[in-house]
Every structure is written in structure tokens, then in C-alpha cells.
Amino acid sequence: MNVVTRRHWHKKTVYLKEYESPALLDLIENIDQLSCPVHYLKEGDTTTVMRVEVNDKTWVIKKYNLINMWSRIKRALTLSRAARSWRFSFLLRCLEIKTPSPIAFIENAWGPFRKESYFISEYIPGVTALDYFSKFTSKEEEMIVMANKLLRQIKLLFQAGVTYRDMKASNFIINPEGVFFVDLEGMRRYKNSFLFKRAKMRDIKRFKKNWKEMPLCQEIFFSLT
Ligand SMILES: Nc1ncnc2c1ncn2[C@@H]1O[C@H](COP(=O)(O)OP(=O)(O)O)[C@@H](O)[C@H]1O
Ligand SMILES: [Mg+2]
Structure with missing residues (x-):
């Protein structure tokens, strides 16, 4: 399993090499303003869950918002929720517990201060x-x-x-x-x-x-x- 990590001042991106394609890179680049077809599965204050069509694939993007200053501080010090989802997806797969295949996670940041984060996985019909x-x-x-x-x-x-x-x-x-x-x-x-x-x-x-x-x-x- 090959994981690609990219760090910039404004953004950290981690994705699985096997999913690398112009469509994925474009999705990551424009994650704040998606241009692909989007269907909302859930819209809440702290999270938004979307089903997206990327080329011929159906994926799910979970967006984690930071609602106040305290959650920003806390998230700057601990793992982002997108990173946690990413980690536990791999752990579950090792344990042979079914979970959607993880594809990528993205953390928006301003220097050391983290902002929104996103977790991308395969869509599971059911x-x-x-x-x-x-x-x-x-x-x-x-x-x-x-x-x-x-x-x-x-x-x-x-x-x-x-x-x-x-x-x-x-x-x-x-x-x-x-x-x-x-x-x-x-x-x-x-x-x-x-x-x-x-x-x-x-x-x-x-x-x-x-x-x-x-x-x-x-x-x-x-x-x-
Ligand atoms: N990978 C997925 N494939 C299909 N449906 C999903 C997937 N991820 C989430 N969903 C659907 O979206 C709903 C909300 O997602 P969830 O991660 O549970 O958000 P929340 O933290 O708001 O509860 C889930 O209950 C499920 O029905
Ligand atoms: Mg839930």
C-alpha cells in the first residue's frame, strides 16, 4: 500500500497512490468548491456528508467543520477528525471488519492552525x-x-x-x-x-x-x- 502525502502552508493532503488520477487530484484541489455532481447524504453543523460522482466512480466526502475557537485550538493540538477516520479505516480493514475503502483526507490549515478537514471514501450502496x-x-x-x-x-x-x-x-x-x-x-x-x-x-x-x-x-x- 502506497500513501502519498503533500504538505503546504494552507493544506495537507494524504491519499492512496492506487486512486491517483487527474479526477482525484482535481477533486482535492477544488475540495472547497466542488464542480462534480453532489448529493447530500447529511447536512449538520459540524459535519456534511456528500455522495459525489467522479468520472464513473461514486465516492463519499465527509466534511468536518470547526465551529468555534475552542474546537480550533483543540484540533490544532490533536489529530483532525478526517485523519482519525483515515487511521481507523485501516485498522478496521486489518481486523477484517468491513468499512468503506479509504481514498484520501485533506486538512485545510493556516500555518499550525487547522481549519476544515475532509475524508474521502468509497460509496457503499445499501x-x-x-x-x-x-x-x-x-x-x-x-x-x-x-x-x-x-x-x-x-x-x-x-x-x-x-x-x-x-x-x-x-x-x-x-x-x-x-x-x-x-x-x-x-x-x-x-x-x-x-x-x-x-x-x-x-x-x-x-x-x-x-x-x-x-x-x-x-x-x-x-x-x-
Ligand atoms: N461511505 C459511505 N457509503 C454510503 N453511505 C454512507 C457512507 N458514509 C456515510 N454514509 C451515509 O451517510 C450518513 C451520515 O454519515 P456519518 O459518517 O454517519 O455522519 P454523522 O457523523 O453526521 O453521523 C450515514 O448514516 C450513512 O447512511
Ligand atoms: Mg453517523
């Missing part, structure tokens, strides 16, 4: 775990298989001492290939086992809350401890 599981009215084989895939990946994550810290059902995208984890920037890897156990319990609690109104899923996911 539905969120909530939409997927809510279509079942009885314990069908297909549902059990997918639930076990999801549980297996969560266990792999925990075995590596990592917690998600955002186990919303909307962060799991399901298609016939399996379950893809998105929204990775909040993840954390622990060295301290007490802190890990506490964070893991919080993850499990949040995960189970997804199925509050869905007794079938409650039953299936009950075993997660």
Missing part, C-alpha cells in the same frame, strides 16, 4: 441497520445471518481494545456483501483495561438502545456482552 432489520416480522434465516455478521464484527473490534463511541444503527450500512462500519472518527483504542471496559459497556448500551422498539432484534442482540 441500507442502514435500522431500515434493514425493521423489514423483518419473524426471525428469518437471512436476518439471523446478517445479525451474526454484525455481532462478529463488533466482537472483533472489542477484542482489539477499540470502542466505537457511536454505535447508532445509522452507522452500519448493510448490503448483500455484509455490514460496513462508517463514522469512525469517534473510535478509540485503549491501553487501560478499566477505561476500555467502561467504554465498551457504554457502546453496548448504545447499541441495544437502537432496538428499543424492535423486540425481535432485542432478542437477537441480547447476547452481546
